[in-house]
Amino acid sequence: MTTAHPSSLLRAHRLARAFGTEPAVTGVDLRVAAGEIHALVGLNGAGKTTLMRLLLGMLQPDSGRATLHLGPDGTDVRDAPAATWRGVGHLVESPFLYAELTVTETVRAAARLRGLPAHEARQATDRVIADLALEHWARRRCRTLSLGNRQRVGLACAVVHRPSLLVLDEPTNALDPAGVLRVRRHLVEAAGRGVGVLVSSHHLDEMARIAHRITVMHRGAVIGTLPPQGADLERQFFDMVYAAEGVDPREPEPVAEVS
């Protein structure tokens, strides 16, 4: 049992994980509050996906811990009961997608595994398919879908049970502009209902539009935050990264794309 800020839904406490001798996440503290869209940005390999996996119990930390606060008491993600996980939705890397099932069957299966009774799962599936404009593909087998539509189906599976906390790893990276707008609107509406959202993205400008807080990761560590409404976020981001690397930004080293 742990205590946290009253509105915290998810907390990382000095989380660390290495793969062999390669540190992936090094002592990260993080908090996601109810009604907040918390964006994670960083270069490729910064540790964002590993951090999300640690927060969801997909990986065991070498040290530190992650706690969920979806009920009266906080629980370590390693011991979280089924009732707690019912309040969580996630899309981290590969979606819940089976080639032989139709879109409707896939989303309904996700709803059932996320604790919805059969009749509620049917209603929730119809609703989320409409919300994410997937009606046209509802009866298609998932193997026939484009990459972008697969990502939308994955997102539908993550939100079908109306979770209180969403953890999404680059949920819009394969979407067309219309799909990006729809997902963005969905996240803003969810946050408006009190859902806490932790989202990573390639797009600083997209995060600036919807995030309440932007955390920058580099080489497995949190190196700072960016003001969502601030000017020239990209420059601020790279200044932060160069400072972490000890590089003079007036003589920039080649740096990989933002992710």
Place this chain on the structure above:
Amino acid sequence: MGAALEVEVLKLRRATAPRVAALAVAVGVPALGAAFMAVARADGESQMAAKVRPMLVGTGWEAYLTMIGQVLSVGVLLAVGVVVCWSFGREFTDGTFGSLFAIPTARRDIALAKATVLLGWGLGLCVATVVIAVPLGVLTGVGAPGEGMVAGVVRTLVVGGLMVVLSLPLALVASMHRGYLPGIAGLLGIVVVTQIVTVAGAGTWFPYAAPGLWAGMGGPEAAAAVGVPHLLLALPVGLGGAVATAWWWGRAEAI
């Protein structure tokens, strides 16, 4: 575990691999068994007839159904084994294993649901094989259903059922090595080792060989040497493999 069972049944019903495997067993095994019987009953002196005749146990329906049992003992292990490898290994190959974390349904229960569904499907296949084999026997001249048929049916179902159970440990191989191809490699390894152990004369105590020997694969003497304890070894091996897989699923990381 109800939701996990429901989802696994849906995946099995919709996928192509289980359909092909089902067709191969339910139709292919009776057809092959009937063909072997026809070769054995013919007066010819072909190499095939010389190989098949020693495999016959008894006469009439008993001989026909034990022949079906022998073919089934290999066919079920291969067909159900491949589907077991596919069902578990695909979650890693397709990258869906990670999506089974952080949900109310425990991964341990999902693994047990897979094993339960595959067990039921495999046993159903054995029943379907017998249901097709009996009229095929009538059509191919084994005779009218009668003496020896019930005992032959029971023996065939027991042999098939034990081989279904014995295919379950392949789930652990496919899971630990995170893909269906390593599982299929394990299946081929089991077939090879079974052959070697049987030729070496130690097949009665080798769980993967005992059902086939009991069905007459090594001739009537080898069949008589197989008793209930030898056959029952399949249960701890098979069910132990399923439980070990569920335990592994509960502890594994989504790397």
